[in-house]
Amino acid sequence: MRNPLSAAKEQMTEATGAQMFDQFRPQMQALSQVVAERERAQLQLAQRLAEASDADISVDELPDAEERAAQLETMAERASQADLVGWYFGEFVPDHLDNPDRAQAYADLNDDEWQAQKQSWAENYRSTSPEAEAYSDDELAALHVENTFGVPLDEFEANVVDFRPGEAIQDVLTTNLRTVEAVMTAVAEDMEGSA
Structure with missing residues (x-):
């Protein structure tokens, strides 16, 4: 049986986090938008660099800046409510496997x-x-x-x-940066090899 005191503490943490997030929502929206736009610009430049070189690499997908901003904002909001597991299995897992609700039982x-x-x-x-x-x-x-x-x-x-919540946040935050780094590494290796 679940401890009622623990459940109450969790609810209070979620409510407090939600209130704090709501207080800073405009700033979070602006920050998410700036990050999403800069990521897209970097990915576009990385794609240009890849195309201009002989390296066998490309940017698989250019994310929509609005969708990416919404993704980042949702992640931050769920993190403020201490619900990263719910966020991960609600937002990301459905694109990668069947029955995400059932899968969540095996997390961690x-x-x-x-x-x-x-x-x-x-x-x-x-x-x-x-x-x-x-x-x-x-x-x-x-x-x-x-x-x-x-x-x-x-x-x-x-x-x-x-699944570890901290690693999931890091993966989501750095996915586009890792793509840019991979392109830059491949192009640099190609240029170094042909020099």
Whole structure:
């Protein structure tokens, strides 16, 4: 049973965070817009640089500045409410796997919990299908994850089981910067190699 005092404390933290965010919403919107516009400009320049070189690299996608600004603002708002897990599984996971609501239950499991979960799935398969006896727990867990969530087991582990809120924020904040860095690195290596 959940401690009522802990639940009340969580609600108070969320409410306080939401109030603070609302107080600074105009500044956050402006900041998000500036960051999104600068990211897009950098990505456009990185694409020009890639096209002007012989490097085998390109910018896969130029994000819409308005959409990116909204994404950054939503992330900041959910962070202020201590709801990064909800934000991550509501905003990002649906684009990458099936049944994100079910997947959220496996977020941030420790190694023992994750091994127990894979064993449980394997036992369920073995209890309904004698052929499953020939497969390891990991093989049956991989089958289950692929059928339920539409992704390979290693991808599910990386994006769900190993989910850490701080790392998720860093990934979202730096994704476009990493793309620019990758282009710059590839072009520099190409230029250095031809010199």
